[in-house]
Amino acid sequence: MNKQVFVWFLRAVLLAASSSMVMAQEEPKFSWHGYIAQGLTQSIDGNFITEDNNITGELSEVGINGHYRLSNNLSVAGQVVYLDAGNRFEKGTRLDYLFVDWTMPDVAGWQAQVHIGRFKNTHWLYSVTRDVPQTRDTTVLPQSVYFDGFRDIALGSDGLQAKFKKYSTDNIWEVNWSYGRSPLNDAQRDFFLGDDAKGSIEQDFVHQASAFWQPASMAWRVGVSWLESDFGYKAAEVDNRLDGGASIRRLMFSMQYFSEKWQLSTELVRELQEYDGLFAPDYVDRLTGEGGFVQFRYLFNNRFSGLIGYDTYVNNDNDPNGDALEISTGGLVPSYFGYMDTVTVGARWDISPRWRLQAEHHWVDGAARVVSLLDPSIRDHSQEHWRMWSVQLMYWF
């Protein structure tokens, strides 16, 4: 994505907006919305966001979207975002989503929607609006589930998504299914295979399914999701890596509870990773990572709320303290890169209906999600105990 695409999208949005204004008393066929957020942030004793303990303004998020109704069951929706988050992921403009939304006739009380194109991942609690600052409880989401290193491939896919919903007097059932693939950039390749990798990596497919239950009041939301994805690597002519592949299988449990004064969110993840080739012709590795988070928000009044959270992750459930990792690498990778536990405290001030100021501080023990385990200077990227904070002002319309 480059600046031209962003300008093109902006022009299309403004043109459609002006054309929709001529219709006075009917629901406009076109609508557009957006958001802008800017903050200050710092990571201390860890390079997760900034290096050398610098404070930075590299916490910018801008998005603009459009929704055009072609007919009663067909619409087109798209969103372009600009993101800058320090070292967390690649800075730049991205096409967040662009898909055709087809509402199908109800069958046996089930409503069905099909999305064709680039769609958002709707299978996890925060995945569908991961880049939309006012929809997140924290600026840095719990890394056990929402790992920023793989942000672009976890966010959405090019392909097909189907959503089914059934409303009854007492319950709401939701079933989602999707199949597609995402392009991977060099930053993600480097995280996967280290800086030495010079070839090209591709996601062969990502197949996801989820099911959620809610009572009619929507006070609870409980669900499970499954992800299956394969990757292939083709080595460059001069390359320290070999042709090979990897596969990921992820099982998740998600739950949210909303009360008048407080809300609770939790997700648990278990992730099987398999590697074949890549580092040696007969190299095979298989490990299971697991973790999860819990976040509790208390609403003091209409404007102020506070949050506490805990997030934990281990790369390998057979080596929760990372001791085997340190031994197997001859001490090159310290044991604390095998896990990551985070305690978070946050505060939110809703200044007016479309303005918000959000601040948070994270105390982190371990560095499993800070940098690729294959980085030759991994030890320099983080100490065992490190922390990070951010303050972000956001506006949306």
Added chain:
Amino acid sequence: MVIMLALIKRIRALTSNTEYSALVLSMLFLTCSPVALAQQAVVVANESVDTTSLTQSELRQIFTGHKQYWRDGEKIHVVVLEDVHTLHKAFCRENLQMFPYQLSRLWDQLTYSGQGVTPTRVSSQEALLKMVESTAGAIGYADIDKIKNEQIIEVREQ
């Protein structure tokens, strides 16, 4: 509440005199339940809407953005008050069994992921009623004593 709404509709059908109608309605409610009235929102719709009653489940689907068309295919245009408005809080609690922040969160998820269109938010009941009156397919809510010519939608449990 259902019986009271039916009575209101019946009275409104019998007389086209707005002032007389309002007076009769006020007397009726003052007699029946003056305390409940202060916080009770009545669902209203534009005259183009041919639906006269909704189940609670349908109402919830409409106000959470999951049902976007009326039965005749007309687009639904949802109009609501700001989160901090007392009547909006009462409407969310009594009619949707939800909290305003919960509803805002759902709308943001729909709006910023391309799955729907956020409702129109206004800051006063007068503005809400004006928007409902002037927009085809619109639905909103208001205190019963603010209602003039809008079509009232009966909400039933099933």
